[in-house]
Amino acid sequence: MSVEEFREKILGAWQLLSYRAEPVNGDEPIYPFTKNAQGIVIYSYDGYLSAQLMAPGRVPFHTSDRLAGTEKELADGLRTYMAYSGKFSVYRGLDGHPRLLHGMQVSSFPNWIGDTQERVAKIEGDILILSPADPVSLAGKIVRPVLQLRKL
Known part of the structure; x- marks a missing residue:
């Protein structure tokens, strides 16, 4: 299949469908947002993407004022939700697999703002599988996150 x-x-x-992080040392997978993680990733015709991932059962704040949550509510809110949006592009990697570049104009994790991250991508049937090109650090471990998604 061509890049286009x-x-x-x-x-x-x-x-x-699933979001797991596979430790490079062979340990059991980590499920950052539980085995029942929820989320939607959108790739638009004009070259933008939006990724929203979260843990199920997020606990509402004690108030409807999103800035007036307790320190615990605010910390849990960030710990159980990840989002970013920006430009994306597709190219073929040296291994022959399609690669995506995810530009992060905005992100719930401030360290990613302005970053561009490479994703290895493949489609198996109606499932899109995404993972970073290189392992990342998560909860003190070096892992390779793997997302599996089904077209809506």
Whole structure:
């Protein structure tokens, strides 16, 4: 499949089926937002993406004022939700697999703002599988996150 065909296939909204982080040392996978993580990733025709991932059962704040939460509510809110948006592009990696570049104009994790991250991408049937090109640090471990999504 050409890069152009791959880009056409990923356009639209995708529902998260699973989000796991596989430790590079072979330990059991970590499920950052539980095994029942929820989320939607959208790739638009004009080259933008939006990724929203969260743990199920997030506890509401004690107030409807989102800035007046307790320190625990605010910390838990960040710990159980991840989001970013920006420009994306598709190219073919040296390994022959499609690669995505996710530009992060905005992000719930401030360290990612202005970053560009590379994703290895493949489609198996109606499932899109995404993972970073390189392992990352998560909860003190070096892992390779893997997202599986189904087209909405």
